[in-house]
Ligand SMILES: Nc1ncnc2c1ncn2[C@@H]1O[C@H](COP(=O)(O)OP(=O)(O)OP(=O)(O)O)[C@@H](O)[C@H]1O
Ligand SMILES: Nc1ncnc2c1ncn2[C@@H]1O[C@H](COP(=O)(O)OP(=O)(O)OP(=O)(O)O)[C@@H](O)[C@H]1O
Ligand SMILES: [Mg+2]
């Protein structure tokens with residue numbers, strides 16, 4: 373079963389009357405690495421809460437593989453889509469880190485041995501092993517965020533979604549996150565992340581979706597998306613640091629990582645040497 | 648005159664052996680904008696608490712040394728009194744929202760009511776702050792029926808509106824969109840130019856470099872660097888202590904090794920310097 377995500381003509385209005393999504397159509401193939409960026413309130417969280425059935429379309433459809441989200445319970449959807457909340461406190465409720473991480477795979481009905489293995493792996497990956505017996509609420513918010521990630525990774529779902537995973541994380545933790553995403557990708561999983569850390573997005577995602585006012589404004593690889601400064605500006609996004617610097621120096625095309633910035637700089641330099 | 652004077656501050660949370668802050672001493676002048684950087688667990692939030700009296704009054708724990716804020720010794724001044732001079736924007740916006748109010752507007756008015764500001768004066772102040780933080784459109788919504796970034800803006804507005812002498816912000820833009828973050832830094836920079844003293848814990852080094860007067864770097868509860876942004880943010884200690892550096896510093900350093908950045912020139916921390924350095928070396 374391919375875990376293709378197919379969102380078609382999706383509209384969503386909160387019960388209070390706020391229109392959060394307007395006619396979103398998006399297909400995400402199994403194994404893609406996709407980032408979603410855009411203004412506060414542009415509908416990013418609302419969109420991904422549709423993927424595991426936490427929210428249901430007002431109009432339109434969302435399919436995960438052969439399942440329509442309207443036809444399956446949230447508990448059942450959890451076998452296909454793992455979702456790390458924007459705020460870990462919306463997600464955590466167990467008395468110890470280990471119980472928290474064990475809860476998800478336990479619910480999916482895996483055999484006991486598999487559960488223990490998944491829990492161990494997730495704790496190790498997020499460097500939580502020595503905190504396994506601590507109450508998550510005795511940890512700082514930054515650590516709770518990691519617990520929330522471990523709890524979702526332990527469910528071993530084919531699709532994993534992270535809502536602002538880099539928030540509050542230091543440089544080393546952000547690098548570790550990048551490695552985790554890479555590992556998940558190598559395991560064939562679909563990785564989706566929402567982020568305001570544009571440098572991080574540019575360096576780690578092959579496809580970027582830009583949202584504004586409940587709609588998809590842009591969808592493509594970094595070099596095309598970050599070339600659209602005006603559209604980005606309309607949804608309060610600035611291109612990555614190195615894209616902005618590259619544009620000022622007119623080295624090009626569109627650079628967005630340390631490597632491709634330096635490559636463009638070398639090329640520019642060689643051309644000048646020949647003149 | 649120094650509005651903050653910290654002498655040999657050491658602080659332990661209850662039932663902990665490792666101090667969260669260890670022998671800190673520094674002063675901050677009125678109107679200064681000081682950024683505090685450091686890896687996770689370095690002590691940024693704890694320093695924010697110590698500056699506003701939440702440590703030790705709220706978190707308890709053991710404190711030694713002295714923290715003077717606007718002449719008040721925080722250890723011997725009740726929290727209610729400290730709150731009149733020092734405002735704290737919490738790292739987690741959920742901790743800020745009182746839960747006692749139905750609308751965003753009322754939430755922001757709450758602090759002013761506590762300060763005893765006359766009603767006639769309240770409306771223009773609230774309207775101005777809501778516009779500055781981009782939440783005017785949500786004035787009548789519940790503070791909970793908002794996106795993460797919108798909630799963080801409300802938390803920020805609820806403190807800014809009180810115009811404290813000392814404004815302490817703990818990662819106030821962590822959930823804001825990129826232009827929103829820049830705007831918050833600009834707003835806070837402008838307020839500090841008008842005399843408000845600002846201490847801000849932050850990971851966003853590009854904006855720290857662009858807007859702060861001074862940067863204090865913490866590691867394991869100790870001050871490892873304290874100086875101008877251009878100096879602190881190019882220190883090799885930042886990599887060692889998992890704080891990182893701006894992409895401008897990273898590329899210039901690598902370019903220097905390949906003779907693509909002037910050998911004598913200081914490494915850049917902001918885009919203007921990066922542009923000037925690379926231009927100076929082109930042709
Ligand atoms: N529980 C809710 N009730 C009513 N409206 C809501 C609720 N949550 C969000 N909204 C509104 O829906 C719209 C989309 O919000 P959403 O949380 O999807 O934005 P977002 O893109 O994730 O923003 P952020 O970057 O701030 O997290 C916004 O206008 C927001 O105010
Ligand atoms: N309420 C608390 N009780 C006990 N220890 C605490 C408490 N809050 C923080 N600590 C510990 O104090 C130290 C400093 O934590 P602090 O939260 O000040 O760091 P920080 O620099 O703000 O980190 P972050 O980037 O994660 O927000 C850490 O070792 C932390 O685990
Ligand atoms: Mg969101």
Ligand SMILES: [Mg+2]
Pocket residue numbers: 691692693738817
């Ligand atoms: Mg903190």
